[in-house]
Amino acid sequence: xxxxxxxxxxxxxxxxxxxxxxxxxxxxxxxxxxxxxxxxxxxxxxxxxxxxxxxxxxxxxxxxxxxxxxxxxxxxxxxxxxxxxxxxxxxxxxxxxxxxxxxxxxxxxxxxxxxxxxxxxxxxxxxxxxxxxxxxxxxxxxxxxxxxxxxxxxxxxxxxxxxxxxxxxxxxxxxxxxxxxxxxxxxxxxxxxxxxxxxxxxxxxxxxxxxxxxxxxxxxxxxxxxxxxxxxxxxxxxxxxxxxxxxxxxxxxxxxxxxxxxxxxxxxxxxxxxxxxxxxxxxxxxxxxxxxxxxxxxxxxxxxxxxxxxxxxxxxxxxxxxxxxxxxxxxxxxxxxxxxxxxxxxxxxxxxxxxxxxxxxxxxxxxx
Amino acid sequence: xxxxxxxxxxxxxxxxxxxxxxxxxxxxxxxxxxxxxxxxxxxxxxxxxxxxxxxxxxxxxxxxxxxxxxxxxxxxxxxxxxxxxxxxxxxxxxxxxxxxxxxxxxxxxxxxxxxxxxxxxxxxxxxxxxxxxxxxxxxxxxxxxxxxxxxxxxxxxxxxxxxxxxxxxxxxxxxxxxxxxxxxxxxxxxxxxxxxxxxxxxxxxxxxxxxxxxxxxxxxxxxxxxxxxxxxxxxxxxxxxxxxxxxxxxxxxxxxxxxxxxxxxxxxxxxxxxxxxxxxxxxxxxxxxxxxxxxxxxxxxxxxxxxxxxxxxxxxxxxxxxxxxxxxxxxxxxxxxxxxxxxxxxxxxxxxxxxxxxxxxxxxxxxx
DNA sequence: GCACGTTCGTTAGTAAACCTTACTAACGAA
DNA sequence: TTCGTTAGTAAGGTTTACTAACGAACGTGC
Numbered sequence: 001x002x003x004x005x006x007x008x009x010x011x012x013x014x015x016x017x018x019x020x021x022x023x024x025x026x027x028x029x030x031x032x033x034x035x036x037x038x039x040x041x042x043x044x045x046x047x048x049x050x051x052x053x054x055x056x057x058x059x060x061x062x063x064x065x066x067x068x069x070x071x072x073x074x075x076x077x078x079x080x081x082x083x084x085x086x087x088x089x090x091x092x093x094x095x096x097x098x099x100x101x102x103x104x105x106x107x108x109x110x111x112x113x114x115x116x117x118x119x120x121x122x123x124x125x126x127x128x129x130x131x132x133x134x135x136x137x138x139x140x141x142x143x144x145x146x147x148x149x150x151x152x153x154x155x156x157x158x159x160x161x162x163x164x165x166x167x168x169x170x171x172x173x174x175x176x177x178x179x180x181x182x183x184x185x186x187x188x189x190x191x192x193x194x195x196x197x198x199x200x201x202x203x204x205x206x207x208x209x210x211x212x213x214x215x216x217x218x219x220x221x222x223x224x225x226x227x228x229x230x231x232x233x234x235x236x237x238x239x240x241x242x243x244x245x246x247x248x249x250x251x252x253x254x255x256x257x258x259x260x261x262x263x264x265x266x267x268x269x270x271x272x273x274x275x276x277x278x279x280x281x282x283x284x285x286x287x288x289x290x291x292x293x294x295x296x297x298x299x300x301x302x303x304x305x306x307x308x309x310x311x312x313x314x315x316x317x318x319x320x321x322x323x324x325x326x327x328x329x330x331x332x333x334x335x336x337x338x339x340x341x342x343x344x345x346x347x348x349x350x351x352x353x354x355x356x357x358x359x360x361x362x363x364x365x366x367x368x
Numbered sequence: 369x370x371x372x373x374x375x376x377x378x379x380x381x382x383x384x385x386x387x388x389x390x391x392x393x394x395x396x397x398x399x400x401x402x403x404x405x406x407x408x409x410x411x412x413x414x415x416x417x418x419x420x421x422x423x424x425x426x427x428x429x430x431x432x433x434x435x436x437x438x439x440x441x442x443x444x445x446x447x448x449x450x451x452x453x454x455x456x457x458x459x460x461x462x463x464x465x466x467x468x469x470x471x472x473x474x475x476x477x478x479x480x481x482x483x484x485x486x487x488x489x490x491x492x493x494x495x496x497x498x499x500x501x502x503x504x505x506x507x508x509x510x511x512x513x514x515x516x517x518x519x520x521x522x523x524x525x526x527x528x529x530x531x532x533x534x535x536x537x538x539x540x541x542x543x544x545x546x547x548x549x550x551x552x553x554x555x556x557x558x559x560x561x562x563x564x565x566x567x568x569x570x571x572x573x574x575x576x577x578x579x580x581x582x583x584x585x586x587x588x589x590x591x592x593x594x595x596x597x598x599x600x601x602x603x604x605x606x607x608x609x610x611x612x613x614x615x616x617x618x619x620x621x622x623x624x625x626x627x628x629x630x631x632x633x634x635x636x637x638x639x640x641x642x643x644x645x646x647x648x649x650x651x652x653x654x655x656x657x658x659x660x661x662x663x664x665x666x667x668x669x670x671x672x673x674x675x676x677x678x679x680x681x682x683x684x685x686x687x688x689x690x691x692x693x694x695x696x697x698x699x700x701x702x703x704x705x706x707x708x709x710x711x712x713x714x715x716x717x718x719x720x721x722x723x724x725x726x727x728x729x730x731x732x733x734x735x736x
Numbered sequence: 737g738c739a740c741g742t743t744c745g746t747t748a749g750t751a752a753a754c755c756t757t758a759c760t761a762a763c764g765a766a
Numbered sequence: 767t768t769c770g771t772t773a774g775t776a777a778g779g780t781t782t783a784c785t786a787a788c789g790a791a792c793g794t795g796c
Contacts, residue, residue, distance in 0.1 A: 006389055008410045009382040011752050011782060017377045018753090024374070035773055041376045047754055049774065066773095073772025074762040155704075164704055209601055211669070223669060225593045232671015233577055234706055243668035244699035254702065297662045298669045300611035301579070301589060303600015331612035334622060336523075336532055338602055379754060379781050386783090403744055415783050417745065434744095434791095441743025442791040 018043060020366025022051045026061055026081045027367050033067065033076030052079060059085040060106075060365070083107030086146040089137040089185075090356035093130060093152040093168065094192040096217065101133045102350075103141055104357045106365075108203050110350070112140055122169040127178075134179055147186035147364050148179065149356030151195040153218075157235040160189035167217075188359045193238050194229055195355025196347070197222030200308050201368065202358040204346055207306050208368075211298065212345065213240075213291070215269075215311030219261050222355075225302065227368060241265065245294045263290040269315050281319040288320035292327025299340055300332050310345035317344035386411060388734025390419045394429055394449045395735050401435065401444030420447060427453040428474075428733070451475030454514040457505040457553075458724035461498065461520040461536065462560040464585065469501045470718075471509055472725045474733075476571050478718070480508055490537040495546075502547055515554035515732045516547065517724030519563040521586075525603040528557035535585075556727045561606050562597050563723025564715070565590030568676050569736065570726040572714055575674050576736075579666065580713065581659070583637075583679030587629050590723075593670065595736060609633065613662045631658040637683050649687040656688035660695025667708055668700050678713035685712035 021041050026032055034052055038045045055061040062082050066075040083106040092100040097120065103112040116133050118126060134148060152175070154165025160176020162168075176189040197212035201224060208227035214220045221238035223230040230237045241261040242254045249258025250268075262268050264287045272283045295307065309316055309324070325342045332340070347354055361367045389409050394400055402420055406413045423429040430450050434443040451474040460468040465488065471480040484501050486494060502516060520543070522533025528544020530536075544557040565580035569592060576595035582588045589606035591598040598605045609629040610622045617626025618636075630636050632655045640651045663675065677684055677692070693710045700708070715722055729735045 006385075006392070008389055008783095009377075009385045010784085011379060011382065011754090014377040014379065014382045014782095015753065017374075021374055021376055033773070043376045044755065045774065046756085046776090050753085070764080071772080072762095072764045072770070074760095074774075076773055207601070221669060225598055226596055228594055228596075230593055230670055233575070233673030234671060234704070236705060237671030238669060239671065239702075239705075240665065240668040242700075242702055243664055245665075256699075256701070294665045296611055297608060297613075297665050300608040301591060301606060301666045302598055303602060303605030303607065305601030331624075332610075333624070334607075334610055336602070337604060337607075379752090379783090382753095383782065401744075412784060413745065414747090414785085418783085438793080439743085440741070440793040442745075442789095444744060 016366065018047070019051050019054065022048060023055060023060065023081070023365055024367050026055075026079055027365075031064055031067075031078035031080045033078055035076055037079075081106070083109065084143065087111070087141040087143045088146050088357045088360050089134070089141065089148040090353045090360075091130065091133060091137070091148065091150045092192070092350075092352040092356065093126075093150065093165075094216065094352055099129055099133050100353060101137050102353050103137060104354075106146065106361065108354060108357055110353075111142075114140065122167075126168045127170070127173065127175075130175075131179065131182065134183055138183060138185070145185050147188065147360040148183065149195065149358075149360040150175065150179070150187065150189040151192040151352040151356045151359075152189060153192050153220075155234070155236045155239065156189055156191045156194075158231055160187070162189065163235055186360070186364055188356075188363050190229075190355075190359055191220070191222070191238070192352045192355070193220035193222040195222070195359050196310055196345075196351045197224050197308070197355070198229070198358035198362065199347055199351050199355035200345065202361065203354055204308075206308065209302065209304060210306050210308065211295075211302070211304060212308045212310060213295075214351075215264055215309065215316060216266055219265050223302075240294065243294065245290050249290075260290065260294055263287045264320070266312060266315065269320075273315075284315065284319040285323035288323030289327045291320070292324040292331070295324065296328050296331035299328055304340065305338055306341045308343060308345050310347065310351050313344060313348075384734065386415070387419050387422065390416060391423060391428065391449070391733055392735050394423075394447055395733075399432055399435075399446035399448045401446055403444055405447075449474070451477065452511065455479070455509040455511045456514050456725045456728050457502070457509065457516040458721045458728075459498065459501060459505070459516065459518045460560070460718075460720040460724065461494075461518065461533075462584065462720055467497055467501050468721060469505050470721050471505060472722075474514065474729065476722060476725055478721075479510075482508065490535075494536045495538070495541065495543075498543075499547065499550065502551055506551060506553070513553050515556065515728040516551065517563065517727040518543065518547070518555065518557040519560040519720040519724045519727075520557060521560050521588075523602070523604045523607065524557055524559045524562075526599055528555070530557065531603055554728070554732055556724075556731050558597075558723075558727055559588070559590070559606070560720045560723070561588035561590040563590070563727050564678055564713075564719040565592050565676070565723070566597070566726035566730065567715055567719050567723035568713065570729065571722055572676075574676065577670065577672060578674050578676065579663075579670070579672060580676045580678060581663075582719075583632055583677065583684060584634055587633050608662065611662065613658050617658075628658065628662055631655045632688070634680060634683065637688075641683075652683065652687040653691035656691030657695045659688070660692040660699070663692065664696050664699035667696055672708065673706060674709045676711060676713050678715065678719050681712060681716075 034048050038048045064078050064080050088104045090102050097118045099116040101114040155163045162170045162173040162175050176187050180187040193214035200206035210224045212222045219241040242259045244258045245260050246258045250262040252259040252262045402416050406416045432446050432448050456472045458470050465486045467484040469482040523531045530538045530541040530543050544555050548555040561582035568574035578592045580590045587609035610627045612626045613628050614626045618630040620627040620630045641648050
């Protein structure tokens with residue numbers, strides 16, 4: 001997985017790319033005309049008309065009357081994206097002892113939620129539970145299904161194969177391929193933290209260069225560089241939970257000392273707060289400082305302007321993030337570097353589900 | 369510079385991409401036949417023949433006899449890349465009080481070297497000196513010139529505008545545009561550390577996910593993710609010299625304390641060694657440990673498998689890198705992460721010049 | 737020695753995708 | 767009412783890569 005094997009580009013690939021380009025503009029913006037699209041994409045009006053016709057035939061785009069502007073010339077026919085033309089199915093395997101499923105519109109609006117308890121199931125049993133949940137979602141869908149997105153803990157390669165998921169006791173499980181052939185619909189499987197950063201971009205206006213720290217039982221991250229998810233040599237990009245930050249820290253079950261997880265995983269944070277409830281703010285700030293120390297070199301190396309942190313807001317969004325912000329600022333400031341925008345995620349506990357939706361939007365429609 | 373404005377894809381763009389694909393295979397490998405190329409690219413023999421004809425017409429590719437394999441069927445006509453069909457001009461502005469220029473073949477072989485002393489020139493004077501050097505290089509070229517690559521200190525945006533180069537006292541200087549219009553040839557300008565990482569990939573078989581630390585007067589880095597140079601929100605990716613690593617460190621001229629540059633810039637290293645020459649190895653190891661501490665979070669975040677360090681080998685390639693390697697291993701190891709390949713650059717003091725060559729190869733021929 | 741299969745590369749024709757040019761429709765302004 | 771402007775469509779051309787079919791050049795087997 002070193003050299004990215006470039007593929008040849010056929011005319012149909014260019015077509016798909018241009019279709020996605022047009023669709024993205026319609027998806028994002030207010031109602032646009034074909035002429036607007038021609039201007040924004042650089043394609044000719046003729047080509048745009050052709051592309052739009054294809055999008056209308058598939059039901060993704062509709063005409064919605066004409067512009068009411070008072071200006072010379074023929075009024076334009078406005079086009080809008082129809083978020084209700086398909087359903088997107090999403091599964092979040094990262095919750096504790098629970099499978100979370102949902103049906104969304106193309107616009108990212110949650111329509112139906114189906115959760116299933118795992119009751120300690122792992123390995124084959126957990127896989128069966130996931131398959132059943134997927135089948136239930138398909139059955140519950142009321143519109144044509146665009147695809148199924150799955151956010152799972154563990155490391156996942158670009159083909160949606162779960163290389164390693166200790167919590168579920170999965171190893172080298174070709175989950176994407178399994179589900180896709182079984183269900184007969186497009187399926188995309190990716191790491192939970194990775195899909196979550198896609199959700200930040202898609203549903204909270206995040207930029208194309210963004211890191212999202214994911215704080216739950218463990219600590220992970222999703223990394224977006226130039227709009228592309230960073231996979232890493234062993235598909236383990238973002239696996240920062242067991243990077244040692246402070247060698248004077250606590251012992252970690254992994255055998256090392258002072259891993260990031262010993263500072264800012266949810267169990268670590270709650271334990272530290274409970275051990276010294278009177279200095280809650282201080283304890284959280286200390287943890288936030290460690291996170292800042294871990295992030296500062298990354299911020300400098302990638303020239304980051306934006307970092308989002310997802311996790312329980314009562315723990316994360318307060319003294320912790322304030323300390324993180326201050327630490328990074330203190331460690332990376334210069335006269336010319338714009339200050340880092342570090343904020344808590346606003347997506348809440350559905351971040352991974354929404355990330356699964358973003359993943360399907362991206363892979364099936366090319367909408368980032 | 370947040371959202372990367374996707375451009376529409378015309379048939380001619382696809383053609384360029386496919387031409388580059390074929391050329392890359394010919395450039396890299398041993399002599400290949402059209403049929404080989406059809407197999408490796410996925411294009412048909414007919415299309416490959418057409419693309420090869422275009423490459424041969426431009427002189428980049430030649431036929432060199434037929435294959436001597438003893439097997440049934442018509443012997444294939446072998447094709448090779450002709451590294452002597454063009455000259456590439458390169459300028460390195462990062463040396464101290466000196467402009468370094470050179471003429472290379474397309475294969476990265478140095479043909480002619482032209483250096484000019486700066487004698488303290490900065491600002492407009494330095495710009496004039498650079499223009500003159502470029503003109504001299506063009507005059508000295510004996511073959512058609514493919515383009516000029518420039519590696520400069522400071523931050524450079526994607527359009528080759530030098531946003532800030534304190535050493536040369538440049539601010540918002542559209543160097544690429546200036547040189548390109550003045551010289552009438554393709555010109556690419558990028559940051560010295562950024563082009564150097566391109567050189568590692570092109571001329572030392574580096575992978576598509578690679579970080580190169582550049583140790584000289586200051587400390588910078590070039591970051592390659594998925595084969596793409598990382599620019600950063602303010603075109604300042606890789607600017608890690610003034611990231612604070614250890615707050616118990618030395619004061620930095622930038623006003624902060626414990627910046628990476630106070631540990632491992634060449635001036636800092638030589639000063640530390642001279643201050644305690646008897647413990648040279650220890651001093652270097654301590655610096656290397658700091659570099660490791662800075663890199664560990666980056667390695668984890670990007671899932672890096674390869675890091676290259678460029679700089680004076682008598683300082684870098686020894687106790688320093690050993691300590692860096694050990695620190696990163698100690699801080700990021702897990703049962704499943706492959707060990708990091710950390711090594712000193714083998715490109716020597718011409719890394720930036722060769723990077724400028726790699727930059728032109730990439731932009732003009734699509735050869736990565 | 738000769739028919740046969742295999743491989744290479746080309747020729748001829750086709751389909752896809754986008755372009756240019758030229759048109760009609762619909763509006764405001766003079 | 768006429769004119770200029772803007773939106774969208776129709777017709778035809780160009781580029782690109784594809785499929786199908788061919789000749790050339792080689793080993794193999796009888």
